[in-house]
Amino acid sequence: PLTYQCDNEDPSSLPLLYLDMIEEDSPSINVIECQDGDSILTYLGVDDSYIQRALPSKTQTMLNESTIEINIHTEEDPHVVKIGQSLNTSEQATFTTFLRTRNQAFAWSYADMPGIDPTIAVHNITLKPDSKPFKQKLRKMHPRIALL
Template structure:
């Protein structure tokens, strides 16, 4: 059986000096950095239509650009407008092994007809167009 000598303590703490309590500079810097909350960078942007009013082709550019730089950028984008893909029809070479639109359905479960949901007339037209795009694709 082990016997303990409680009269003579095994460890005695030395008095703490202020120098011993200081954090290393690198650790203090990391702690300060940890406390900071990182906010996403939000730059003000301006929407520019490169197309017509009927066929809009909108892009966003920085609103803080100087006028001459902004004008030059818009002219450059308009010059090369034909190389941008504005719709799925503009991308005929898309590999369907990479990009495919599917509905994740369980096998053996029959589809259930749901109650018709009423939408605003202007939204109904847009929905019909999107459905037609999916059917044509």
């Protein structure tokens, strides 16, 4: 699945892999042309099965996985995180323990991020202090635009 199919009819479609320099004094570039059906990862020395294990399967993506909420702090001050429901009980316990021991590493509010410039996290609406608020008149819209 992670292969590049070469089109030998068009030489410009062949991928070029630029590898490390051979010697510091004489830099060189190795150009490797792949054959039909060859994997680029094979030339790089990466096993396709390793990549496939690292990637989520097509049938179950990580974004669509159902989650469970876990409180990793106290009941009075809850810090809720979500972990995958497909994990077995020992993995859930391991993740929960890990997250509880590393609770201080997470920023739960802007006060927990002292190095962040407040102008990034604070939104201000500039108003004149002596101005009086008023309601603007209702503007008519074209019916076709109003439905959007």
